Amino acid sequence: MPGSEEIYQNMPSKASKVKIPQEQWQPDHGKHHRNDQHSTSNYLESQGRNHGCTHTNMLLLSLCVLLLCGIIVLGVLYAIQEKTLQQQNNPGSLTGQCFDGWESFNGSCYYFSHDALNWTASRDECRSVGGHLVIIDRKETQIYFTQKINKSENYFWIGLTDSEKEGQWKWVDNTDLKLKFWHKGQPNNSKGFGNHTTGEDCGIVRHVTRSEHNWFDEYCGSLNNRICEV
Ligand SMILES: [Ca+2]
Numbered sequence: 001m002p003g004s005e006e007i008y009q010n011m012p013s014k015a016s017k018v019k020i021p022q023e024q025w026q027p028d029h030g031k032h033h034r035n036d037q038h039s040t041s042n043y044l045e046s047q048g049r050n051h052g053c054t055h056t057n058m059l060l061l062s063l064c065v066l067l068l069c070g071i072i073v074l075g076v077l078y079a080i081q082e083k084t085l086q087q088q089n090n091p092g093s094l095t096g097q098c099f100d101g102w103e104s105f106n107g108s109c110y111y112f113s114h115d116a117l118n119w120t121a122s123r124d125e126c127r128s129v130g131g132h133l134v135i136i137d138r139k140e141t142q143i144y145f146t147q148k149i150n151k152s153e154n155y156f157w158i159g160l161t162d163s164e165k166e167g168q169w170k171w172v173d174n175t176d177l178k179l180k181f182w183h184k185g186q187p188n189n190s191k192g193f194g195n196h197t198t199g200e201d202c203g204i205v206r207h208v209t210r211s212e213h214n215w216f217d218e219y220c221g222s223l224n225n226r227i228c229e230v
Contacts, residue, residue, distance in 0.1 A: 102230070105144050109230045110134065112148065112156065116223040119202035122157045123172060126228035133159030134227040135171045136205075142181050145227065146212045149205055155218070157226040160203030162187070162217075169203070180215070183208055187217030196221060 098109035109131075117125060126133050136142050136158060149156055159172035166189065169177040189199040200217035204224055208214040218224070 111228040113226045119220040122226035131228045131230035132172050134229040150207050155204045155206040155224040158203045163201040181213050182215045
């Protein structure tokens with residue numbers, strides 16, 4: 001009698017009983033099994049491709065959305081910049097209203113700067129915002145400026161110069177000086193004051209007590225504030 005171990009070795013285990021039908025089934029349906037495997041493989045590959053395509057599509061869609069957002073943001077920034085430049089280049093509107101920092105008087109807009117430049121740089125700065133150094137050709141305008149600058153310790157460049165021909169004062173629009181508000185003894189084309197020897201060829205307006213005759217000639221290279229007009 002074989003030993004109990006031998007008996008158990010020859011006896012099909014529960015697992016082998018389960019395995020047998022599978023082994024039997026595989027030859028019978030091998031073709032189908034291979035087809036199933038093939039189909040499954042195709043399906044998985046297809047799913048993989050679809051999955052990959054979905055990822056690619058999502059990535060492309062995201063890039064398109066980001067690109068669109070970027071274009072919109074750039075468009076908005078461009079519009080804001082254009083509006084800002086338009087305002088800077090046109091501080092005085094046709095309605096007589098002035099933009100921030102500019103003051104309205106008698107149909108014009110005036111800017112009293114807080115920074116100091118030489119006369120040429122001041123002239124160019126006023127031009128860069130669509131205006132010019134102020135031209136004073138009416139007494140009411142001179143009175144207005146006098147009231148304004150009397151509140152300040154600063155000197156302000158005006159659009160007046162005799163740099164082309166000594167003693168022949170002209171406004172920045174090349175018109176001759178007619179109405180004058182020179183302070184007593186001015187202009188004197190002083191030389192040697194400070195570090196300049198070329199004389200004084202540019203006009204300023206500054207505080208003078210109880211007088212509206214407050215124009216002085218000044219060395220053009222001095223640093224002063226400015227009054228721009230639009
Ligand atoms: Ca002069």
